[in-house]
Amino acid sequence: VVVAAVDLAAFIILALLLRGPLGHVGVSLAVAGSSAVQMILLWYWLGKRLGHLGNFDILKSAARSALAALLAAGAAYWLANVVKSGVGSDWFSRLLPGLAGTTVFCAVFLSAARLLGSEELTAIGRPLLRRLRRRRA
Numbered sequence: 001v002v003v004a005a006v007d008l009a010a011f012i013i014l015a016l017l018l019r020g021p022l023g024h025v026g027v028s029l030a031v032a033g034s035s036a037v038q039m040i041l042l043w044y045w046l047g048k049r050l051g052h053l054g055n056f057d058i059l060k061s062a063a064r065s066a067l068a069a070l071l072a073a074g075a076a077y078w079l080a081n082v083v084k085s086g087v088g089s090d091w092f093s094r095l096l097p098g099l100a101g102t103t104v105f106c107a108v109f110l111s112a113a114r115l116l117g118s119e120e121l122t123a124i125g126r127p128l129l130r131r132l133r134r135r136r137a
Contacts, residue, residue: 003041010037064116072109076101 011034018026047053080101087093113121 003038003045006041007034007038010034061118061120064113064118065120068109068112068116068118071112072105075108076105079104 011030014030014033015027018029020026022029043053047055080097083100084097087096110121
């Protein structure tokens with residue numbers, strides 16, 4: 001209950017601060033910020049209750065994921081801008097930069113995560129590949 005109350009207070013404060021200058025994007029950032037506050041509080045209290053949580057391993061994994069996400073976001077942003085400059089104004093043409101950016105984000109993120117040695121990617125990917133191979137057989 002305490003975490004929920006602090007989370008709500010963080011959201012209200014962030015939303016009031018960010019809504020004016022950023023509009024609906026500010027509210028989205030407020031949701032992300034309050035979720036981060038909630039995660040930190042829960043992590044702290046879980047660590048107090050259970051003891052060692054393997055924080056160094058978690059931080060290494062988070063750093064790998066963050067680097068892969070930054071590389072993917074940069075590539076997606078670049079490609080979306082390239083595609084945007086060469087399309088028309090109809091609804092489908094306006095959709096193309098987002099589709100291109102999303103596609104390249106996924107490809108770059110998965111490739112970078114694999115090159116960086118993401119254990120989570122292997123843990124998720126191996127069972128999925130096994131299941132796909134069974135369906136083909």
